[in-house]
Amino acid sequence: MKELHLAEGTVRHEKRVGVGTLFWKVGCMTIEKVINNNIVSAFDEIGREVVVMGCGIGFGSRPGAKIPEDKIEKIFRIESGSVADQFKELLAGVPLEHAKISSDIISYAKGALKLNQSIYVTLTDHINFAIARYAKGINLENALLWEIKRFYPQEYELGKYAITQIKERLKVELPEDEAGFIALHFVNAEYGTNIRDALRFPNQMKEILEIVTRELGIKLDEGTLHYERFITHMKFLLQRVYRKELLPDEESDLADMISQKYPKEFACSKKVADYIEKTAECRLSGEEVMYLAIHIRRITMAEE
Numbered sequence: 001m002k003e004l005h006l007a008e009g010t011v012r013h014e015k016r017v018g019v020g021t022l023f024w025k026v027g028c029m030t031i032e033k034v035i036n037n038n039i040v041s042a043f044d045e046i047g048r049e050v051v052v053m054g055c056g057i058g059f060g061s062r063p064g065a066k067i068p069e070d071k072i073e074k075i076f077r078i079e080s081g082s083v084a085d086q087f088k089e090l091l092a093g094v095p096l097e098h099a100k101i102s103s104d105i106i107s108y109a110k111g112a113l114k115l116n117q118s119i120y121v122t123l124t125d126h127i128n129f130a131i132a133r134y135a136k137g138i139n140l141e142n143a144l145l146w147e148i149k150r151f152y153p154q155e156y157e158l159g160k161y162a163i164t165q166i167k168e169r170l171k172v173e174l175p176e177d178e179a180g181f182i183a184l185h186f187v188n189a190e191y192g193t194n195i196r197d198a199l200r201f202p203n204q205m206k207e208i209l210e211i212v213t214r215e216l217g218i219k220l221d222e223g224t225l226h227y228e229r230f231i232t233h234m235k236f237l238l239q240r241v242y243r244k245e246l247l248p249d250e251e252s253d254l255a256d257m258i259s260q261k262y263p264k265e266f267a268c269s270k271k272v273a274d275y276i277e278k279t280a281e282c283r284l285s286g287e288e289v290m291y292l293a294i295h296i297r298r299i300t301m302a303e304e
Contacts, residue, residue, distance in 0.1 A: 029067040034058040119189035142177035147202030159183035215268040247287040255290040269293035
């Protein structure tokens with residue numbers, strides 16, 4: 001029984017491996033290009049381009065040659081051509097063990113999060129450089145670590161899992177700050193933003209909560225369901241902001257009713273909207289402000 005890892009997941013099968021309708025006859029892989037001694041670009045039996053990884057798989061190989069099944073350790077098929085090109089270019093200069101551990105961490109994370117395939121490029125690159133920094137005795141302080149733990153606990157736990165795996169398998173003990181940086185790569189791949197935007201999220205979440213507590217004069221109970229719902233709403237609102245997918249202005253009558261019935265909460269939502277518009281250079285629609293006011297109202301109801 002052989003285990004192979006794919007960009008879409010990990011499965012076991014005696015002769016074929018795949019996910020859903022994607023299957024590979026591993027003995028029918030044809031090399032397109034040798035990337036390095038351990039990684040090749042290849043075509044599967046129906047002509048789809050894949051990246052195949054295995055110790056010594058590219059050594060002495062030539063384009064057009066069949067890949068021996070017993071040398072295959074991991075198979076990747078990345079749908080985006082640009083991401084696939086970036087991935088192959090990256091792998092050319094990354095040690096095999098670094099690429100393997102990054103792939104295994106991503107496979108583990110996919111059990112909890114829905115991640116886009118850019119994570120194979122961004123996380124592999126980050127882990128490779130983090131290990132290189134460690135070898136030089138360079139540690140980067142993560143100024144957002146507390147906020148990442150607070151607002152992205154699931155991603156942070158995956159970051160901790162990653163540095164534990166790196167320590168156990170590579171004998172490289174990365175600091176806790178790196179767990180936070182890795183968590184942001186998961187946030188980036190989860191929400192479909194870029195890493196610069198993901199770096200803004202934790203501080204923006206913190207500032208928004210400070211606006212709400214200041215404007216409403218309340219102390220938020222982080223253990224309540226209403227608080228969790230508010231945090232989730234804010235995460236997806238920021239995602240829509242940076243992906244430029246904000247809700248359109250439609251429910252004007254309902255917005256008027258909310259503003260009249262809950263003026264304090266509506267005014268608070270406007271303050272939050274002003275902050276987002278300044279920091280993200282993006283105007284929130286009346287629809288977004290209205291739904292924000294509704295979530296803020298739920299918080300005040302819980303406090304009352």
